Amino acid sequence: MKEIKDIFENYEQKPSDEVWNRLSARLDAEMPVAPKVVNRGLSSAWKWAAAVIATVVVAGVIALIALHNQGDRPQQQQETVMEQSTNNTEVVVPESEPATETVEEPLLAETHPTTEPITVKEKPVQEEVTTPQPQEPAAKNAKKQNVRQEVLPANSTLAKQLAADPVLKNLSDGSVDWSLPVHLSIPNLFTPNNDGVNDFFVIEGLEQYSSPKLVVRDKNNRVVYQSANYQNTWGGENCPDGVYHYEFTFFYNGIESQASGKVRIIRA
């Protein structure tokens, strides 16, 4: 007797081509082929920079404390230090940070026993070690390198809103992985030569946003491609090799944001 599973035994249905495009984008992201074409070091470079700033500011704070120690003005001193640390939100690391180092000023505590010991939270040192240096030697050798634009652009309305949010503001020291949930990664070049690698203008993270709209213009400001609901399907059709300007508009929680830049098409 035939059963239901037999009905499905030889039944086939081709999924839309879109699936392979998405799959190959995922593969590029999670299992990149060497030599690496996608440079995702930008966001880590940002973290690295934040770590450097943090270290500098911490050094500044310590110097300031030492300076005021000589002046012997406990009240004012404490205020200045507090002001310093609130101005530089970059240095404030959430309490939960596992590897925080507490620097106490023993001299201060001795001279003014009533004053609370001032603690300066420092960024974990390991972050600096594990983070790759922003300039890789390979990047210099490659003529045209595919660098993705990590969008949380300063000019986007989304970024402004984030900056205004008191909770999120304190996290802008690099301890937060900005890749979720507000993250887009836009390439600066793609190679639509049908080799299955980087054939489409793939904006990573697109699916998190509603109404992703893409407009691409050529050098003469003519619109060569536009889509009101972009699904990473632009393969540079009817566009000769060259540089194009894209405007990418998207909605996140009802807020419209825009990212724009240049993208190069290389077929050879």
Added chain:
Amino acid sequence: MTASNIELEKIIAGCIENNRLSQRELYESYAPRLFVVCRRYANSEAEAEDILMEGFMEVFKNLKSYRGEGAFDKWIKSVMVRSAISHYRSTKHYRKELLMDEMDENSLVSEDTTVFATLEAKQILAQLEKCPDTERTVFNMKAIDGFSFEEIAKTLEKKENAVRIAYMRARNRLMAALGIDYQ
């Protein structure tokens, strides 16, 4: 559409080396059949595509652990079924839990699915899509992918009775929708 054994071995070796062309070849030859597996478990074609993509990511990541024992077709299909089940589990909190009130716990569940024999896969898929997620998942696992009620209950973290009831409901729902008389 399956590649011959030698060809297949070549493709698999290429995939393990993370060669995009081989990965595409593997995808092209298996996607049409596996997509049907995903369609069975999904409530829409879009969801089926998500499951297919996740499943293939798992395939490419775990291909090293496929040692050539047993048929590759079976292995890749079981990866896809696992992908579908984990997708079901990941959407758990959006779902109302199965209600057991009006069901007699001891009611007999007929596991017979020969009644569907005259139908076409397309028709069944269309009706499966309309089933609630839990019923559809249970029905697929039991009637088509050969899991036992016990295994299903364990995998989906549900009571075995709830699974039996879900299966029966799905079966009755399908039979009613497809115009099959039952006693």
